Amino acid sequence: MTAHHDATLADSYNFAYLDEQTKRMIRRAILKGVAVPGYQVPFASREMPMPYGWGTGGVQVTAACLTPDDRLKVIDQGADDTTNAVSIRKFFQRTAGVAVTESTVEATLIQTRHRIPESALTAGQILVYQVPIPEPLRFLEPRETETRKMHELEEYGLIHVKLYEDIARHGTIATAYAYPVKVEGRYVMDPSPIPKFDNPKLSNSPALQLFGAGREQRIYALPPFTHVVSLDFDDHPFEASKAPHDCDLCGASDSYLDEVITDDQGGRMFVCSDTDFCRVRQEAGHLGAMAVPNLAGSA
Amino acid sequence: MSDALLGGFEQAPLQSSNAFRAALAVLSQPGEIRELQGALPPAPLSVAAGVLLLTLCDGTTPVHLAGGHDCAAVRDWITFHCGAPLVGAEAATFAFGDWTALHPLGRFAIGQPDYPDRAATLIVEMATLTATGAALRGPGIAEVAHLSLPEIAAFQANRALFPLGFDCFFTCGVWVAALPRSTRVEAV
Numbered sequence: 001m002t003a004h005h006d007a008t009l010a011d012s013y014n015f016a017y018l019d020e021q022t023k024r025m026i027r028r029a030i031l032k033g034v035a036v037p038g039y040q041v042p043f044a045s046r047e048m049p050m051p052y053g054w055g056t057g058g059v060q061v062t063a064a065c066l067t068p069d070d071r072l073k074v075i076d077q078g079a080d081d082t083t084n085a086v087s088i089r090k091f092f093q094r095t096a097g098v099a100v101t102e103s104t105v106e107a108t109l110i111q112t113r114h115r116i117p118e119s120a121l122t123a124g125q126i127l128v129y130q131v132p133i134p135e136p137l138r139f140l141e142p143r144e145t146e147t148r149k150m151h152e153l154e155e156y157g158l159i160h161v162k163l164y165e166d167i168a169r170h171g172t173i174a175t176a177y178a179y180p181v182k183v184e185g186r187y188v189m190d191p192s193p194i195p196k197f198d199n200p201k202l203s204n205s206p207a208l209q210l211f212g213a214g215r216e217q218r219i220y221a222l223p224p225f226t227h228v229v230s231l232d233f234d235d236h237p238f239e240a241s242k243a244p245h246d247c248d249l250c251g252a253s254d255s256y257l258d259e260v261i262t263d264d265q266g267g268r269m270f271v272c273s274d275t276d277f278c279r280v281r282q283e284a285g286h287l288g289a290m291a292v293p294n295l296a297g298s299a
Numbered sequence: 300m301s302d303a304l305l306g307g308f309e310q311a312p313l314q315s316s317n318a319f320r321a322a323l324a325v326l327s328q329p330g331e332i333r334e335l336q337g338a339l340p341p342a343p344l345s346v347a348a349g350v351l352l353l354t355l356c357d358g359t360t361p362v363h364l365a366g367g368h369d370c371a372a373v374r375d376w377i378t379f380h381c382g383a384p385l386v387g388a389e390a391a392t393f394a395f396g397d398w399t400a401l402h403p404l405g406r407f408a409i410g411q412p413d414y415p416d417r418a419a420t421l422i423v424e425m426a427t428l429t430a431t432g433a434a435l436r437g438p439g440i441a442e443v444a445h446l447s448l449p450e451i452a453a454f455q456a457n458r459a460l461f462p463l464g465f466d467c468f469f470t471c472g473v474w475v476a477a478l479p480r481s482t483r484v485e486a487v
Contacts, residue, residue, distance in 0.1 A: 014312055015312035015313060015316065016312075016316070020311055020312060020315065021357055023315070023316075023319075024315075024354070024355060024356075024357050025359070027319045027322075027323075027354070027355060028355055028360070029416070030323065031322065031323065031326055031355075031420070031466070032416035032418070032466075033416075034323065034326050034327045034439075034479060035326065035418075035466045035479035035480055035481060036415050036416065036461075036462045036479075036480070036481065037438045037481060039415055039416065039462060041416045042414075042416070064319070065316075065319070065320065065323065066316060067313075067316045067317050067320050068313055068316070069317075124324075148413045149413065151413070152412045152413045184437075184438055184481065186461070186462060187462070206441075208323070208327045221327075222438075223326075223327040223328070223438040223439035223479075223481075224327060224328060224438075224439055224441075225438065225439060225440055225441045226438040226439070227438075
């Protein structure tokens with residue numbers, strides 16, 4: 001390895017933590033995933049220095065893709081400053097010495113837990129999803145041998161029954177996240193637990209989208225400009241829903257919102273889940289109903 | 300020192316990471332042509348094919364050498380640098396050779412209906428490689444892309460097998476392009 005002068009870089013690790021043999025294995029799986037969009041490629045997932053459920057699949061895909069020239073952004077539910085995002089970002093700063101950023105437009109590789117950034121992704125960017133349960137049919141059919149056969153035969157009636165049961169019970173498709181999609185008219189895919197508000201961004205994105213499930217040992221992919229359709233019915237078309245509010249900090253009406261409880265008197269506010277998007281808007285002068293003028297900036 | 304010992308990566312982690320990103324870019328955007336540098340394999344293996352070999356192959360990936368590529372110099376180089384078992388076309392995960400030498404294509408693994416990923420990757424050595432010729436449409440392509448494919452019919456037949464089928468990288472000197480099985484190919 002070349003000498004790095006970053007004091008935080010741990011030289012005792014191979015570049016991006018994983019050994020080369022493991023990276024080759026993951027890279028081969030990624031390439032096959034790209035060749036068959038939406039199909040879940042099995043891979044020999046490794047133990048990572050973080051627990052399952054904290055993004056071990058995404059971390060392995062990111063480690064296999066990173067180059068020293070990359071600029072990495074890590075988000076957890078849209079936020080750059082939550083525990084999971086901070087831990088993974090520091091992990092790659094230490095083991096790969098890569099530059100990091102919170103800006104969506106400046107990042108070359110974005111690892112995400114459960115959100116797609118609000119700002120449009122661009123050609124050349126890679127979005128890596130952390131996936132807990134990659135199999136969209138798993139809660140309908142627990143046997144792997146059966147779900148594999150169902151994918152083989154394109155036997156997806158069961159998942160439509162599930163959506164229909166939503167309508168029968170609630171009058172509408174109540175599934176709000178991990179909303180199943182069909183890729184290029186062939187494979188039904190779990191887009192990871194992103195809100196269904198994000199589903200339209202899966203389709204025809206100029207960026208490459210990679211999905212890693214560590215505990216479940218699956219990698220799948222959506223190449224750029226892949227046609228992705230959210231499953232629905234003619235009389236109950238898919239609807240990308242969000243809370244019917246504007247962001248209370250930046251005033252955005254078109255971003256996905258988190259509801260934040262502010263006191264024990266029923267007080268609440270709605271804020272953008274994408275912290276970078278919200279910050280950029282506030283800096284540009286957009287203020288929401290509960291925004292406090294930035295004193296440091298105006299001094 | 301034997302020539303077989305030379306020509307590998309000098310900084311494998313960094314060089315293979317850059318090489319993989321180029322391979323990922325061309326496979327996820329069919330028609331795109333990128334440069335692969337860093338290895339100096341023995342002839343007739345091109346630089347780009349040698350870099351792909353070092354980046355993707357190891358002791359767990361059976362490699363098939365077709366036609367003129369099946370020579371002592373290349374066999375020794377692969378054995379030393381990758382440790383990949385050299386096998387017949389039917390058992391290969393990766394195959395290297397000229398387009399005509401790789402025929403008949405029916406020998407290569409196209410995956411199984413329940414495991415379409417268990418398919419061969421062909422690394423086709425080309426005399427020229429340009430973004431002209433056959434029209435490509437499908438995942439990875441915004442509208443239409445073009446690539447100087449060695450023929451059309453074989454790739455149309457391969458696409459008809461989707462989600463089964465083999466995937467191809469095309470190499471020419473230091474240049475690489477790719478055609479996954481998902482791409483629809485038409486003559487212009």
